[in-house]
Amino acid sequence: MEIVGKTAAEIFDSIRALTQAGSFKPGQELPTTRDLAATLGVNRNTVSMAYQRLSAAGIAVTQGRLGTFIRKQPDPGEQEGLLLGSPLADLGSGNPNPVWLPDIGAALTRKPYRPRLYGEATVDPEMEVLARQSLTGDCPGQFEVSLTSGAVDAIERLLTAYLVAGDKVAVEDPCFIGSVNTLRIAGLQAVGVPVDTQGMSVEGLEQALAQGAQAVIVTPRAHNPTGCSLSAARARKLRAVLARYPHVLVIADDHFSLLAATGYHDVIPPSAKRWALVRSVSKMLGPDLRFAFVASDEQTAQRLRLRLAPGTNWVSHLLQDAVVACLSSPEVAKQLVQAREDYARRRDLLTAALGVQGIAVTSPADGLNLWVPLPGDSHQTVLALAQRGWLVRGGEAFAVQAPAHGLRITVSTMDEQAADAFARALSTSYRP
Known part of the structure; x- marks a missing residue:
């Protein structure tokens, strides 16, 4: 033919x-x-x-x-989450500790559900107030509030609101698996920007924008997989670079927000015409809530609302009630503080145990994971650990362009005994 x-x-x-x-x-x-x-x-x-x-x-x-x-058909790639049925101790899931997820049912008993009908406001007034309290001060000037079914859903909607297949998007390299898969499925080209202990590289961002990137996705803190966070100085320099490209869509994915031990440093310049700050509740209230706040400029909010309109597709008010009930609860607020301290303690436990074995991690780190850099492919080390009863995530799954040789280790349920046992297993599985 x-x-x-x-x-x-x-x-x-x-x-x-x-x-x-x-x-x-x-x-x-x-x-x-x-x-x-x-x-x-x-x-x-x-x-x-x-x-x-x-x-x-x-x-x-x-x-x-x-x-x-x-165009080649997109590879679905790896997915976050548990490997169901595995007999191995799972340190690769990226999940929060269930102990620190609040009892949503109990919280909802203090806020009776009111049925809503087609045509009502997509964002409940109480939710609007709560979101603005959380986001004010971290956004460049005035902003609108939208809600999405989690951070990945927010990023996908934001990208499709402005970009078409083939457009370039600057992302951290290594990059969160969910973002990598989102870009691949949408037919967008990921342009990798190296990261170090202070976050996204300034020079790398300059190069990506010079290559024609139409959007930038940046993780301000608790970067997944490395755990790095933007320093104030790095954020300021990135903001200065982005100020020279006001047409570029800037997405800040602050997925760890209330649980982060590090402060939030804004990268969105006041001159940005298209921007969004996304804050998910998955790590603090549970992934199954499928819920995220989105602060954005007015035009971006309008584009989001075209697909989140009343009567077609919106975030359930029942979920909104659950989030309001939890984040308004003094008991949940206390639990979040305890969770933040506990995750920091568990990161420190494993860092110290690995240090005894002469194995270094990327530090300082925040979030649920630690990153062990490797000089070469992680496949053999991952297999060797599995033979010793441990399941970890090989770094290559997070690669964009540069090789991502390393191990991502989820520490959310790590205790001292497990930390010591895993460090010894890794020591016998791999030597720098």
């Missing part, structure tokens, strides 16, 4: 049908616009319009002078 058509729409439909039929394989190069225009007897601009539409639809990828290629 050959490409046919006289209009951009007909050429688009022809190539799409050939791709769906398997005549064009993933990675296969399409004819140049000049050659295809000559073959079909049409204007070169007509073919260019068809190729642009193929790129926007995620069917093809245009790489400038290198040509236009049929």
